[in-house]
Amino acid sequence: MPTSGTRAATAPTLAPGTSGEKLRAVRLLRNLTVREVASATRRIAERQDHEEFSISAGRLSEIENKGAVPNIYRLYSLAVVYQVDLREMLSWFGVPRD
Numbered sequence: 001m002p003t004s005g006t007r008a009a010t011a012p013t014l015a016p017g018t019s020g021e022k023l024r025a026v027r028l029l030r031n032l033t034v035r036e037v038a039s040a041t042r043r044i045a046e047r048q049d050h051e052e053f054s055i056s057a058g059r060l061s062e063i064e065n066k067g068a069v070p071n072i073y074r075l076y077s078l079a080v081v082y083q084v085d086l087r088e089m090l091s092w093f094g095v096p097r098d
Contacts (some may be wrong), residue, residue: 041074
């Protein structure tokens with residue numbers, strides 16, 4: 001997992017799908033479990049001293065499977081953990097890249 005100073009890698013090419021399906025695909029591509037992601041985001045939240053960066057395993061499951069939309073802090077954490085450019089990830093949720 002990258003440190004906070006590491007630049008995000010280019011997003012993998014993903015088949016069309018919902019934002020949750022794309023997040024799940026990247027998580028699986030990175031060989032991460034839901035619990036590992038939750039733990040990694042907890043560490044980010046601790047470093048930032050801001051709980052909103054943390055995503056529980058249950059909430060990540062809701063994002064991946066039920067279309068829940070994470071807040072900007074959690075999207076940032078996912079981008080860091082998954083090594084995906086935040087602007088790319090925002091586009092998965094319908095936010096224009098430009």
